[in-house]
Amino acid sequence: MTEQLILKAGEQAVSCNLVDYQHEYRDFSWQEARRSLSGLPGGRGLNIAYEAVDRHMDTTSRDHVALRCVGKDGMVTDLTYEDLFLATNRFANVLRELGVAKGERIFTLLGRVPDLYVTVLGTLKNVSVLSPLFSAFGPDPIRERMSLGDGRVLVTTPELYLRKVAAMRESLPRLRHVLVTGTGPAPEGTSSLGELMAGVSPDFEIPPTDPEDMALLHFTSGTTGTPKGAIHVHEAVVAHRATASYALDLRPSDVFWCTADPGWVTGMSYGVVAPLSIGATLVTDAGEFDTRRWCRVLQEQRVTVWYTSPTALRMLMRHAGDLTSEYDLSRLRFIASVGEPLNAEVVVWGLRALGLPIHDNWWQTETGAIMIGNLAAMDIKPGSMGRPLPGVEAVILERGADGRARVIDGHVRVIDEPDADGELALRPGWPSMFRGYLDDQERYGRAFAGGWYLTGDIARRDGDGYFWFVARADDVIKSAGHLVGPFEVESVLMRHPAVAEAGVIGKPDAVAGELVKAFVTLNPGFEATEALRRELIAFGRRHLGAVAPKEISFDQSLPHTRSGKVMRRLLKCRELGLPEGDVSSLERPTHDV
Ligand code: AMP
Numbered sequence: 001m002t003e004q005l006i007l008k009a010g011e012q013a014v015s016c017n018l019v020d021y022q023h024e025y026r027d028f029s030w031q032e033a034r035r036s037l038s039g040l041p042g043g044r045g046l047n048i049a050y051e052a053v054d055r056h057m058d059t060t061s062r063d064h065v066a067l068r069c070v071g072k073d074g075m076v077t078d079l080t081y082e083d084l085f086l087a088t089n090r091f092a093n094v095l096r097e098l099g100v101a102k103g104e105r106i107f108t109l110l111g112r113v114p115d116l117y118v119t120v121l122g123t124l125k126n127v128s129v130l131s132p133l134f135s136a137f138g139p140d141p142i143r144e145r146m147s148l149g150d151g152r153v154l155v156t157t158p159e160l161y162l163r164k165v166a167a168m169r170e171s172l173p174r175l176r177h178v179l180v181t182g183t184g185p186a187p188e189g190t191s192s193l194g195e196l197m198a199g200v201s202p203d204f205e206i207p208p209t210d211p212e213d214m215a216l217l218h219f220t221s222g223t224t225g226t227p228k229g230a231i232h233v234h235e236a237v238v239a240h241r242a243t244a245s246y247a248l249d250l251r252p253s254d255v256f257w258c259t260a261d262p263g264w265v266t267g268m269s270y271g272v273v274a275p276l277s278i279g280a281t282l283v284t285d286a287g288e289f290d291t292r293r294w295c296r297v298l299q300e301q302r303v304t305v306w307y308t309s310p311t312a313l314r315m316l317m318r319h320a321g322d323l324t325s326e327y328d329l330s331r332l333r334f335i336a337s338v339g340e341p342l343n344a345e346v347v348v349w350g351l352r353a354l355g356l357p358i359h360d361n362w363w364q365t366e367t368g369a370i371m372i373g374n375l376a377a378m379d380i381k382p383g384s385m386g387r388p389l390p391g392v393e394a395v396i397l398e399r400g401a402d403g404r405a406r407v408i409d410g411h412v413r414v415i416d417e418p419d420a421d422g423e424l425a426l427r428p429g430w431p432s433m434f435r436g437y438l439d440d441q442e443r444y445g446r447a448f449a450g451g452w453y454l455t456g457d458i459a460r461r462d463g464d465g466y467f468w469f470v471a472r473a474d475d476v477i478k479s480a481g482h483l484v485g486p487f488e489v490e491s492v493l494m495r496h497p498a499v500a501e502a503g504v505i506g507k508p509d510a511v512a513g514e515l516v517k518a519f520v521t522l523n524p525g526f527e528a529t530e531a532l533r534r535e536l537i538a539f540g541r542r543h544l545g546a547v548a549p550k551e552i553s554f555d556q557s558l559p560h561t562r563s564g565k566v567m568r569r570l571l572k573c574r575e576l577g578l579p580e581g582d583v584s585s586l587e588r589p590t591h592d593v
Contacts, residue, residue: 004381005344005348005381005382006379006380006381007347007348007351007357007379007380007381007382008379009376009377009378009379009380010357013376013377016249016375016376016377017245017246017249017250017251017376018245018246018249018375018376018377018390019377020377021375021377021378021387021390024246024390025388025390028390028391029391030238030239030242030391030429030430030431033238033239033241033242033391033431034046034238034431036241036242037051037237037238037241037277038050038051038055040206040208040209044206044207044208044209045208045209045210045211045213045234046209046211046234046235046237046238047124047125047127047206047209047234048121048124048215048234048236048237048240048273048277049088049121049122049124049125049206050125050206050209051237051241051277052121052237052272052273052276052277053066053081053084053085053088053121053276054085054206056081056085056279057081057082057085059279061081061252061279062080062081062082063080063081063082064080064081064252064279064281065078065079065080065281066079066080066081066083066084066276066281066282067079067084067114067117067281067282067284068255068281068282068283068284068301069112069113069114069117069284069285069286070283070284070285070286070287070297070301071113071286071287072111072286072287074287076301077114079114079117081276081279084117084118084121084276086202087114087118087122087197087202088118088121088122088125088204089122089125089201089202089203089204090118090122090197090200090201090202090204091118091119091121091122091123091125091197092122092123092125092126092204092206093200093201093204094122094179094193094196094197094200095122095123095126095128095153096126096204097196097200098153098176098177098196100126100128100152100153100177101128102126102127102128102207102213103127103128103129103213103214104128104129104152104153105128105129105130105131105149105150105151105152105153105217106119106123106128106129106130106131106151106152106153106154106155107131107132107133107145107146107149107151107153107154107155108120108130108131108132108133108154108155108156108262108263109133109135109137109142109154109155109156109157109160109161109164109165110135110155110156110157110160110181111135111157111286112261112262112267112271112284112285112286113181113286115155115181115193116132116155116262117262117272117284119155120132120262120268120272121272121276124215124234125204125206126207127206127207127209127213129214129215129216129217130215130216130217131145131149131151131216131217131218131219131229132216132218132262132263132264132267132268133145133146133263134261134263134264134482134545134546135160135261135263136263136545136546137164137263137544137545137546137547138164138541138542138543138544138545138546138547138548139164139165139167139168139543139545140488140492140543140544141227141488141544141545141547142164142165142168143168143171143172144226144227144488145219145227145229146172146175147171147172148219148226148227148229148438148439149217149219149229149438150174151172151174151175152174152175152176152177153175153176153177153178153179154175154177154178154179155178155179155180155181155193156178156179156180156181157180157181157182158180158181158182158184158185158186158187158190161178161180161187161190162187165178166187166189169189177191178190178191179191179192179193179196180192180193181193181194182194209234210234211233211234211235212233212234212235212435213233213234214231214232214233214435215232215233215234215236216231216232216236216268217229217230217231217232217438218230218232218264218265218268218365220265220364220365220366220483221476221483221484221485221487221488222443222474222476222485222487223474223475223476223485223486223487224487225487226488227485227488228437228438228440228443229437229438229439230265230365230366230368230434230437230438231434231435231436231437231438232368232432232434232435233435235431235432236269236273236368236369236431236432237273237277237431238431238432239368239369239391239430239431239432240269240270240273240274240277240368240369240432241274241277241278242389242390242391243274243369243370243373243389244270244274244275244277244278244370245278246370246373246375246389246390247336247359247361247370247373247375247389248270248274248305248307248334248336248370249305249333249334249375249376250274250275250278250280250305251278251280252278252279252280253280253304254275254278254280254281254304254305255280255281255283255301255302255303255304255305255331256275256280256281256282256283256303256304256305256306256307257282257283257284257285257297257298257301257303257305257306257307257308258270258271258275258282258307258308259285259289259294259306259307259308259309259312260307260308260309260338260339260481264365264481264482265364265365265368266307266338266339266481269368269369269432270307270370271284274369280305283297283301283303285297289312289315291315291316291318291319294312294316295316295323295326295327295329296327298327298329298331298332299327299328299329302331303331303332304331304332304333304334305332305333305334305335305336306332306334306335306336307335307336307337307338308335308336308337309337309338309339309340309480309481310337310339310340310341310342310343310346310360310481310513311339311340311480311481311511311512311513313337313342313346313349313350313358314343314346314510314511315511316353317346317349317353318511321353322352322353323353323354324353324354324355329354329355332354332355332356333356334356334359334376335350335354335356335357335358335359336358336359336360336361336373336374337358337359337360337361338360338361338362338363338370338481339478339481340478340481340513341383341469341513342358342360342383343383344382344383345382346358347360347380347382347383348382357380357382359373359374359375359376359380359386360373360374360384360385360386361373361374361385361386362385362386362457362467362469364455364457365434365483366433366434366447366453366455367426367430367432367433367434367453367455368432368433368434369430369431369432370389371388371389371392371394371426371430372385372386372387372388372389372392372394372467373385373386373387373389374386374387375387375389381462381464381466383468384462384466384467384468385459385466385467385468385469386466386467387465387466387467388465388467391430392426392427392430393426393427394424394425394426394427394461394467395414395415395424395425395426395427395452395461396414396415396420396421396422396423396424396425396459396460396461397412397413397414397415397422397423397424397425397450397452397454398412398413398414398415398422399421399422399423399458399473402473403423403458403473403474404423404454404456404473405422405423405425405449405450405452405454407449407450410449410450411450412425412449412450412452418460418461418462418463419460419461419462419463420460421458421459421460421470422458422459422460423454423455423456423457423458423459423473424455424457424458424459424467425452425453425454425455426452426453426455427451427452427453428448428451428452428453433453456472456473456474456476457469457470457471457472457473458470458471458472458473475505475506475568475569477504477505477506477514477516478506478513478514479506479509479512479513479514479515479516479547480512480513481513482546482547484506484516484547486503486504486505486568487504488544488547489502489504489516489518489540489544489547489548489549490502490503490504490518490566492539492540492543492544492548493518493520493536493539493540493549495543496535496536496539497523497526498520498522498523498526498532498535498536499520499521499522499523499536500520500521500522500523501520501521501558501566502518502519502520502521502566503518503519503520503555503558503566503567503568503571504516504517504518504519504549504568505517505519505568505571505572505575506572507551507572507575508576515550515551516547516548516549516550516551517549517550517551517552517553517575518536518540518549518551518552518553519552519553519554519555519558519571520536520552520553520554520555521554521555521556521557521558522554522556528554533552533554536552537549537550537552540552558571559571
């Protein structure tokens, strides 16, 4: 191996939340972490919203700013913990008055505005289940997730409702209520959230909540079939809080900005729950990424801890020069990144341009919280995801020809020797672990073998116990930090009359990590023209929104497996000009036979 660059832990290492990794890792227990939470009064259980909001009512945090929301126009709205307490009580009462029961699903289709945070936490207070939708989704992913998740209530804006939902409302017969934000008139078939909130009491007592009650439903993409609804329970807050303290070094005095949208798991676990459960001030920005805008948010909101994505950091890196001389970023004390591989040069760039190294960490929708990270007190190995957090046992499993862990008679082999590639696996049992895929027990079962949860990622561990991401073991695409299921994109493209078949891959991209690229076979009578390519791109965009393919190539001879599936792996090899590897499972072209 080449000489490894190591960034030594700085002076801050002596005052961070976790000073001695080895010691903490050895002595940690989740039961102990659970004891640092309040629990519902009277021993009535554990509720995420109580830990995030209500528990602060008896402390000096009551008047502390909980949410600082920067609007698209730059206007700032502050909500103290007390404001949030009252607003979330009202929202819970709205649900109660509408007859929404425990366990019923509330979907949000909202930007990063105060109503989103109130809806999330108010839903949890009612012990109903919150499922967030990414507001840049097109109508198809929205309908699919709301049908699979049995959405009973949707909270959205009048504009998003009219543009994406109204036309398909009839295909969602179980959707009882659509509540719209804003002060304007509510479109037909919807009710004004503001009016409903004004008509209910600001007092609400959270009903008894079993820590195993379902709280959050996060849809994630697989290689085949429909998106999977990963079930998370109230107990998860134990991990949200502990991991934010360890991996983000978060404290009540911090001003914390998690740039991920709450439509994705990072934006929910760390963009809502974790910072509030710690009592910090959470900054949100309704605007989209823009180098200057983001630097202004960091400067003006005096952000101290920043959690963002490699794509955003690479875009900032393109901005020539040293950001600290243009902007006052002196308040920033800790930066972390997640969601895709963080290349070593970005970590080093951070040190030069932002004055701080960037701490990569790893987790996924199913794990609910950070599992592996470069922690504040650790030396950073740029390019590595870091080491398992206290309470997390991670290993590398020997893999078979399909890239996944080799399972023989229910047994797997843990690779003890350093630097060998294999499937990253975790010992089940941490509090934020998903409890199932909605209505798919069989798929859930397949995620475990030999006593391990199989992550679907290929990684290696070096001699110092640092983990290095190698690749995903499946065809799922990671574009700008968002997981995109190729099957979902292929299915939409195949609804266009010109398309006979489609194969979708992630094409490496210097900024976004991967771009969604589709190869399509045309039906007879259609010609591969530039106009048709543009039409298909627009078609994808209209139906899928932000996860639509950016590039489309025509290909009348897509490679297939013997069972007739498009070989995405081979399409990718061809796209990259790589050797095609083991093609034994490919269908033989007819001229070979
Ligand atoms: P999601 O479930 O959408 O959060 O995506 C989880 C997946 O993102 C993981 O299984 C990895 O493939 C990828 N991922 C997350 N964090 C990292 C990281 N730090 N380095 C490399 N890949 C990552």
